[in-house]
Amino acid sequence: xxxxxxxxxxxxxxxxxxxxxxxxxxxxxxxxxxxxxxxxxxxxxxxxxxxxxxxxxxxxxxxxxxxxxxxxxxxxxxxxxxxxxxxxxxxxxxxxxxxxxxxxxxxxxxxxxxxxxxxxxxxxxxxxxxxxxxxxxxxxxxxxxxxxxxxxxxxxxxxxxxxxxxxxxxxxxxxxxxxxxxxxxxxxxxxxxxxxxxxxxxxxxxxxxxxxxxxxxxxxxxxxxxxxxxxxxxxxxxxxxxxxxxxxxxxxxxxxxxxxxxxxxxxxxxxxxxxxxxxxxxxxxxxxxxxxxxxxxxxxxxxxxxxxxxxxxxxxxxxxxxxxxxxxx
Amino acid sequence: xxxxxxxxxxxxxxxxxxxxxxxxxxxxxxxxxxxxxxxxxxxxxxxxxxxxxxxxxxxxxxxxxxxxxxxxxxxxxxxxxxxxxxxxxxxxxxxxxxxxxxxxxxxxxxxxxxxxxxxxxxxxxxxxxxxxxxxxxxxxxxxxxxxxxxxxxxxxxxxxxxxxxxxxxxxxxxxxxxxxxxxxxxxxxxxxxxxxxxxxxxxxxxxxxxxxxxxxxxxxxxxxxxxxxxxxxxxxxxxxxxxxxxxxxxxxxxxxxxxxxxxxxxxxxxxxxxxxxxxxxxxxxxxxxxxxxxxxxxxxxxxxxxxxxxxxxxxxxxxxxxxxxxxxx
Numbered sequence: 272x273x274x275x276x277x278x279x280x281x282x283x284x285x286x287x288x289x290x291x292x293x294x295x296x297x298x299x300x301x302x303x304x305x306x307x308x309x310x311x312x313x314x315x316x317x318x319x320x321x322x323x324x325x326x327x328x329x330x331x332x333x334x335x336x337x338x339x340x341x342x343x344x345x346x347x348x349x350x351x352x353x354x355x356x357x358x359x360x361x362x363x364x365x366x367x368x369x370x371x372x373x374x375x376x377x378x379x380x381x382x383x384x385x386x387x388x389x390x391x392x393x394x395x396x397x398x399x400x401x402x403x404x405x406x407x408x409x410x411x412x413x414x415x416x417x418x419x420x421x422x423x424x425x426x427x428x429x430x431x432x433x434x435x436x437x438x439x440x441x442x443x444x445x446x447x448x449x450x451x452x453x454x455x456x457x458x459x460x461x462x463x464x465x466x467x468x469x470x471x472x473x474x475x476x477x478x479x480x481x482x483x484x485x486x487x488x489x490x491x492x493x494x495x496x497x498x499x500x501x502x503x504x505x506x507x508x509x510x511x512x513x514x515x516x517x518x519x520x521x522x523x524x525x526x527x528x529x530x531x532x533x534x535x536x537x538x539x540x541x542x543x544x545x546x547x548x549x550x551x552x553x554x555x556x557x558x559x560x561x562x563x564x565x566x567x568x569x570x571x572x573x574x575x576x577x578x579x580x581x582x583x584x585x586x587x588x589x590x591x592x593x594x595x596x597x598x599x600x
Numbered sequence: 601x602x603x604x605x606x607x608x609x610x611x612x613x614x615x616x617x618x619x620x621x622x623x624x625x626x627x628x629x630x631x632x633x634x635x636x637x638x639x640x641x642x643x644x645x646x647x648x649x650x651x652x653x654x655x656x657x658x659x660x661x662x663x664x665x666x667x668x669x670x671x672x673x674x675x676x677x678x679x680x681x682x683x684x685x686x687x688x689x690x691x692x693x694x695x696x697x698x699x700x701x702x703x704x705x706x707x708x709x710x711x712x713x714x715x716x717x718x719x720x721x722x723x724x725x726x727x728x729x730x731x732x733x734x735x736x737x738x739x740x741x742x743x744x745x746x747x748x749x750x751x752x753x754x755x756x757x758x759x760x761x762x763x764x765x766x767x768x769x770x771x772x773x774x775x776x777x778x779x780x781x782x783x784x785x786x787x788x789x790x791x792x793x794x795x796x797x798x799x800x801x802x803x804x805x806x807x808x809x810x811x812x813x814x815x816x817x818x819x820x821x822x823x824x825x826x827x828x829x830x831x832x833x834x835x836x837x838x839x840x841x842x843x844x845x846x847x848x849x850x851x852x853x854x855x856x857x858x859x860x861x862x863x864x865x866x867x868x869x870x871x872x873x874x875x876x877x878x879x880x881x882x883x884x885x886x887x888x889x890x891x892x893x894x895x896x897x898x899x900x901x902x903x904x905x906x907x908x909x910x911x912x913x914x915x916x917x918x919x920x921x922x923x924x925x926x927x928x929x
Contacts, residue, residue, distance in 0.1 A: 280609055287616030350801060353779040353888035360690045360782060450682040453689060469914065472679060475899030477910040494899035554914050559682035562893040570804030570823035581806040585798065585883050 336367040337439040337460055340512065342426030344419030345383065345447045346375040349566050352382060352587070354447045359390040365456045371429060373422035374398040382587045399425040405525055413562075417532050419446065420525040427515065427522055440512035441466075444505050448563050455557035458549040459509040465541040468550040470507040471559035479504060480553045481546065488546040488553075500534040501543070506558045508533070514540055665696040666768040666789055669841065671755030673748030674712065674776045675704040678895050681711060681916070683776045688719040694785045700758060702751035703727040711916045728754040734854055742891075746861050748775065749854040756844065756851055769841035770795075773834050777892050784886035787878040788838040794870040797879035799836040800888035808833060812881040817872055829863040830872070835887045837862070843869055 341362065345351060355372075362368055370392050374383055379398045387394045401421050407413070423444050430442065441462040445451065459466055467488060469480035474495045481503070482490040493502040501508075515521060521539035523532055550557055574580050670691065674680060684701075691697055699721050703712055708727045716723045730750050736742070752773050759771065770791040774780065788795055796817060798809035803824045810832070811819040822831040830837075844850060850868035852861055879886055903909050 283613070283616075287612075349806060350779075350888065350890055352885075353800060353890050356781050357686065357690065357779045357890075360693060361686065363693060364689060450679075450686045452685050471682060472895040475896055476903070477678060477895075477897060477900050477915055480914070494903055554911075556681075556914065559679065561679055561682050561686075561895075564891040564893050566801040566890075567804055568806065571806050574805070574823055582883075585809070585885065586806055 344422030673751030
């Protein structure tokens with residue numbers, strides 16, 4: 272009887288010790304909140320990646336999501352900071368995104384560097400100056416010369432140096448004044464070669480879109496230069512990273528005829544039949560070619576003449592890390 | 601000796617049983633991820649609140665955060681959907697926010713109703729038509745008549761009916777084309793009476809802002825109608841909910857002189873000395889008075905004449921719940 276009790280006690284001791292150990296371990300442990308955050312459309316907290324940096328490969332192995340590389344050309348203007356902040360806040364809602372922001376400038380600016388450092392995004396900050404003969408002049412209409420060509424090519428160059436064809440990813444050329452629904456990024460993530468979808472408010476139409484029959488693109492709803500090989504706006508397609516890396520010659524041609532910029536890249540990569548229609552067979556609009564009005568600054572110029580213009584420290588608010596370079600402005 | 605062993609066993613039994621019970625309870629329990637999500641600037645998942653509804657009072661008791669009531673006038677135009685989606689995605693990053701979206705229309709539109717239902721935000725959808733004599737006509741310059749006056753007053757009316765002066769909250773009048781940094785909402789949340797801050801790209805200046813001395817507003821950096829009682833843009837102030845409810849006569853005067861709309865509300869509520877400067881004594885810009893260009897739709901009109909205009913089902917994508925009312929368009 273005494274022996275029996277001891278045996279029961281021993282078995283109970285072992286079982287309950289395991290239970291206690293588990294309870295003690297639970298006390299100090301953090302929750303895995305990735306599921307809840309994903310259901311809200313949030314990625315994990317992004318590790319910051321200031322300046323030039325290697326792609327976030329380690330992270331992808333864990334996440335198993337192809338990375339969206341967003342190549343965004345940008346240039347200095349009074350509303351640049353507003354535009355980039357607005358866009359960065361949308362991108363915060365997209366998991367596994369790497370923002371490659373390329374300034375049209377001789378040097379990377381503190382304004383953009385600081386904005387990126389505070390964005391909470393995974394990013395790479397690049398710059399390349401558009402050669403003066405290719406640049407729009409004050410008063411030139413927007414359409415006269417293509418903008419952002421050198422910057423998009425710089426993004427491609429960076430990807431080719433820093434990524435390998437084995438990396439799963441997709442590349443999207445996202446201007447800084449368009450409007451993006453977070454749904455768009457879900458559509459493009461699993462691109463095999465080149466995926467396409469409608470773009471709102473572009474080409475003089477309420478939308479342009481590929482026409483789809485039995486899952487294949489058979490034409491385009493567009494009203495301008497319909498003879499282009501790919502009558503698609505820059506915002507209307509994404510390219511698989513590995514396809515881009517397998518075709519090192521594929522880039523945007525700065526000397527191409529007006530309207531043919533997108534085609535100058537795509538003809539290296541894909542045929543119309545191979546395009547992958549997204550957004551419910553190209554029937555949903557998740558990106559709009561919005562443009563922000565150039566702000567009117569007449570009063571500013573008048574105040575400047577009186578020596579009472581805006582304070583650059585207020586215009587370009589920099590966090591403490593960047594205060595020492597504010598004089599660059 | 602036998603008795604002692606039994607006592608030890610009994611004590612151990614009680615202690616380990618509690619441990620086991622805790623371990624078993626932990627197994628089925630969900631994590632509390634609110635802390636992680638807050639550190640990312642995310643609120644808890646918002647419960648949806650379609651149509652007219654009571655304020656989210658129960659929730660606040662738990663959160664202990666004053667609610668930000670955002671009153672946004674909106675009107676139908678080709679880029680309305682883009683603007684509202686872009687804005688709603690910024691608001692998703694703000695905890696404890698209640699969006700009161702007021703359409704300038706005779707009826708609430710399925711486009712806006714569906715967009716709100718899919719937004720993930722806590723919201724109220726209202727409408728009121730601006731009387732035709734007060735309305736801007738096609739081709740009128742933007743500044744000729746104030747826009748959104750009736751809609752902002754409708755938002756105030758709703759707050760007065762549905763909230764009590766005991767509710768902690770702050771009211772901000774947020775147009776649907778401005779650019780908002782999420783930092784702005786942190787600045788306004790603990791408003792006692794009326795808080796103020798700079799606004800970028802407004803009044804012909806790079807920014808307008810209150811001038812602050814020893815923590816008090818002593819003047820304004822502005823260049824247009826400087827004799828206004830409150831030379832502040834609509835985006836540059838927020839009002840405590842209880843102050844608004846204590847002054848039922850406070851509203852926007854649709855017949856006031858151009859530029860005096862903000863003053864027509866504020867003079868009921870506060871004196872200049874009482875204004876609460878935010879954003880580091882009004883030295884940081886977290887909101888910009890951006891405007892989106894009216895899209896050019898020449899090709900659309902040409903196609904419409906040929907009977908090949910845009911498909912309304914694509915323009916106004918409605919989720920399944922709203923498909924049955926798509927014919928309203």
